Amino acid sequence: MTRFAKFVGGFAVAVAMVTALPIIARADDKDVIDYREHIMKTLDAQTAAIGMIVSTQVGDDNLVAHAEAIAVTAKQALKSFEAKVPGGESKPEVWSNWPDFEKRMKDFVEKTDKLAASAKTGGVPVVMEQMVDALTCKGCHDVYRSKK
Template identity: 50%
Template sequence: MTRFSQFAAGLAFAVAATLPTLANAVDPTDLIDYRKHVMKSLSAQAAALNMTLQGKAPAENFAIHAETLALVASTALMAFEPKAEGGDAKPEVWAKYDDFSKRMKEFAAGTAELAKAAKTGGAAAAQPMIQGALTCKNCHDVYRVKK
C-alpha cells in the first residue's frame, strides 16, 4: 500500500468514525456541503480515469485514480446517513433509504473491484469494468434533483 493509500484509508476511517457524532452536532447546511464535496470528489476521479484512458493524462496514474475513487465511494453513503434534506438530493433518498443504500453499497463494491483490477492488471484489465462500476446515472435518475 502506498503512503497516499495509507493516508487516504486513514482519512476515510476517521471520517467514518466521526460522522455519526458530527451528525448530531453539525448544522444540516454543513452536512449538505460535505455531501456535495464527496460527490464532486467522485466526479473528479471518474473524469481523471477517463482522461487517462484518452491519453490526456499519465496512464500510470490510472490505478491511483481508481483507488481514490473506491475510497471516496466507500464513504459516500455516510454523507447521506444523517438526514439532512436539501442540496441536490431528493426527499426520496430517505423515503426509499433501503433501495438508495443498496445502490450506494453496490457502487462502492463495484469501484473497489475496479481499483483491485487496476492495481493488479493496470488500465487494460480494469477498463472493461468501468461502465459496470460507474453506475452514477442509475442513482441520479431516481435520487438527484435534475439540473
C-alpha cells in the same frame, strides 16, 4: 469594572449566544449538505481523471491511485447520506426509499473496490472493460438526484 457592569456584560454575551443558536442549527443542515456535495465533487474529479487516462490524453502512472481514490470516496459517500437532511440536489426519496438507496451505495462501494483491484492487476484495458459497470453514477442520479 463594577460588579454591575460585569453582570450586564455577561448577560449580553449570554443573550447573544442564545439568539445565535437557531442560526447555528440551520448551518448544521447546510454543513451536512455541503459535506456530501464535496464528496460527490471528489468522485466527479477522480472519474474525469480516469477518463483522461483511458482516452490516452495523459499517461497512466496514477491509474491505480485514482481508482483507489474513487473506492475510498464511495465509502465516504455512503456515510455522508446517513444523516437524514433533505435538500441540496437530493430528492426526498433518498431517505423515504432508504433501503434501496443504501443498497445502491453499497453496490457502488463493492464495485469500485473491485475496479481498484483490477486497476492494480490489469491496468488500463481491464479498467476500460469494467468502468461502465462499476461507475453507477448516472443510474443513481436518474432516480435520486434533481439537478439544479
